[in-house]
Amino acid sequence: MSTLRDKSAVSGIGETEFSRESERSQLALTLEASLNAILDAGLDPKDIDGVIPYAAGGIVAEDFITNFGLKNLRYSAQTPMGGASPVAALQSAAMAVATGICNHVLVALGRGSISGGRITDRLAQMPQMRLVSEFEMPLGTNAPAQFYAHMARRHMELYGTTTRQFAEVAMTCRRHAQMNERAMMRKPMSLADYENSRLISEPFRLFDCSLESAGAAAVVVSSADRVGDLRHRPVYISGVAEGHPDSPSAITQRPDLTRIGIARAAPVAFEMAGVTHSDIDVAEIYDCFTYIVICQLEDMGFCAKGEGGAFVEDGRIALGGALPVNTHGGLLSEAHIAGMNHIVELVRQLRGDGGAAQVEDAEVGLVTGFGDLGDGSIAIMRR
Amino acid sequence: MSTNYDALPEKPRPQPAPENEPYWEGLKTHRLMIQQCSGCGALRHYPRPMCDRCYSMEYGWQEVDGRGDVHSWTVTHHPFHPGFKRDVPYITVTVDLDCGVRLQAPLVGAGAEALRTGLPLIVGFEDIDTDLTLPVLRPVTA
Numbered sequence: 001m002s003t004l005r006d007k008s009a010v011s012g013i014g015e016t017e018f019s020r021e022s023e024r025s026q027l028a029l030t031l032e033a034s035l036n037a038i039l040d041a042g043l044d045p046k047d048i049d050g051v052i053p054y055a056a057g058g059i060v061a062e063d064f065i066t067n068f069g070l071k072n073l074r075y076s077a078q079t080p081m082g083g084a085s086p087v088a089a090l091q092s093a094a095m096a097v098a099t100g101i102c103n104h105v106l107v108a109l110g111r112g113s114i115s116g117g118r119i120t121d122r123l124a125q126m127p128q129m130r131l132v133s134e135f136e137m138p139l140g141t142n143a144p145a146q147f148y149a150h151m152a153r154r155h156m157e158l159y160g161t162t163t164r165q166f167a168e169v170a171m172t173c174r175r176h177a178q179m180n181e182r183a184m185m186r187k188p189m190s191l192a193d194y195e196n197s198r199l200i201s202e203p204f205r206l207f208d209c210s211l212e213s214a215g216a217a218a219v220v221v222s223s224a225d226r227v228g229d230l231r232h233r234p235v236y237i238s239g240v241a242e243g244h245p246d247s248p249s250a251i252t253q254r255p256d257l258t259r260i261g262i263a264r265a266a267p268v269a270f271e272m273a274g275v276t277h278s279d280i281d282v283a284e285i286y287d288c289f290t291y292i293v294i295c296q297l298e299d300m301g302f303c304a305k306g307e308g309g310a311f312v313e314d315g316r317i318a319l320g321g322a323l324p325v326n327t328h329g330g331l332l333s334e335a336h337i338a339g340m341n342h343i344v345e346l347v348r349q350l351r352g353d354g355g356a357a358q359v360e361d362a363e364v365g366l367v368t369g370f371g372d373l374g375d376g377s378i379a380i381m382r383r
Numbered sequence: 384m385s386t387n388y389d390a391l392p393e394k395p396r397p398q399p400a401p402e403n404e405p406y407w408e409g410l411k412t413h414r415l416m417i418q419q420c421s422g423c424g425a426l427r428h429y430p431r432p433m434c435d436r437c438y439s440m441e442y443g444w445q446e447v448d449g450r451g452d453v454h455s456w457t458v459t460h461h462p463f464h465p466g467f468k469r470d471v472p473y474i475t476v477t478v479d480l481d482c483g484v485r486l487q488a489p490l491v492g493a494g495a496e497a498l499r500t501g502l503p504l505i506v507g508f509e510d511i512d513t514d515l516t517l518p519v520l521r522p523v524t525a
Contacts, residue, residue, distance in 0.1 A: 118464075118465075119463070120395075130400075131429045131431075133395070134397045134398060134403060134429070135487070137464070138395050138397050138515075138517060139475060139488055140464070140470060140489060141487065142463040145463070146475070150455040150475075150487075151455070153455045153457060154455040157455070157499070158500075199461075200460060201458070202459075202460070202495070203457075252477050252485050253429065253484070253485055257454070
């Protein structure tokens with residue numbers, strides 16, 4: 001399982017400004033973040049020979065060839081796993097450079113303003129949602145907050161998990177965002193603020209839910225043989241995997257509502273990287289909803305199933321705690337760039353460029369993705 | 384009805400694939416029909432072309448009695464789809480049917496405070512129009 005270990009590294013990272021809405025097109029945002037990542041690596045766009053755009057984004061490889069004038073794009077792919085896409089794309093990028101097909105693969109994700117279209121209509125058209133679209137949407141189950149609420153409620157009933165524990169995730173992300181000038185939400189969040197936020201789909205309140213954002217982020221994944229003379233210290237991809245849950249097309253029919261795809265991916269990634277949980281200095285965990293962080297901590301093996309609620313208490317996931325989580329503020333408080341911002345933040349941390357939120361001496365970290373109806377992805381990286 | 388509401392967008396409707404039509408046709412006659420593999424006899428929901436145990440693509444339909452118990456639920460307060468704007472808050476329950484598959488449907492006849500894992504419920508039928516009947520869940524009365 002060690003075939004991809006340290007064969008590739010993130011050589012460049014780039015982002016745009018994050019905002020609730022943008023006048024700019026999704027393509028323009030994606031290209032700006034991409035160019036920033038390429039220049040950050042010390043490369044020229046013409047050096048890019050592979051590209052993995054976000055599958056749900058409407059941006060395709062041709063857009064990069066057209067705008068960057070690429071002459072020799074040798075690999076393009078998409079990883080349609082919703083919010084698990086960016087980290088799953090790291091696996092594809094690592095494979096592309098480890099096999100010698102590419103030297104430098106661009107992974108990019110941009111989101112324009114959502115005001116143009118109704119999200120429930122877009123979801124209903126996605127092939128991953130075919131069964132949900134036919135059997136659940138006509139009944140009023142139309143959005144991710146509702147899909148995942150059944151998972152969270154089941155967890156609460158089985159294990160006694162509380163919304164107070166959900167609040168811990170939301171407040172921790174907010175505290176981290178306050179140290180981050182790029183973050184959209186920097187006002188303090190008290191427990192009372194959390195408890196007074198409006199109900200969305202119980203048990204989720206507004207502050208259990210991630211932000212709506214416009215913006216983009218991108219990384220360049222380079223062959224480990226090609227990073228020696230680049231601008232930054234490389235951040236190696238030591239272990240990477242994607243995993244799919246049982247009944248991936250319908251949460252309702254999943255034997256265990258509390259178990260998601262990352263449960264299958266995490267053992268693969270840890271074994272590939274040759275590290276254990278105690279080696280992880282910082283974790284950027286996909287946080288579309290607070291509960292999803294708790295569920296992933298369990299399914300990755302940081303604690304047993306059912307103990308995730310207690311795990312996030314007492315500052316364990318805050319800066320200074322045993323496992324700092326979402327040092328940038330996450331999707332809950334930095335911005336919803338579908339987790340590409342989580343990859344960028346992990347690289348920043350492992351370069352030592354985390355600013356006020358820097359985890360001291362961070363050497364090994366992980367980043368996760370979660371998407372659609374339970375797909376998962378995980379990458380373990382080291383400096 | 385003389386109330387002059389602003390017209391809401393229509394609620395989404397099922398667009399049955401061929402292998403799903405008997406389910407929807409069954410609801411129209413107030414029968415709950417579950418797909419059954421002709422190869423190994425397993426009941427499966429949601430309907431699909433192939434059995435994931437024996438790979439048979441042959442199947443029939445079994446009428447079941449709609450009894451089950453609560454597996455999980457949510458109370459929706461935010462109308463994500465504007466067609467449900469006048470329905471919020473509404474309760475949607477995932478039930479374990481006694482026949483071995485799960486079903487999701489709105490709860491009628493009880494409030495969220497009554498809900499707990501394992502509470503017995505039974506499937507009912509709500510005729511939306513002549514072309515569509517949707518399942519609902521009701522408490523089991525003694």
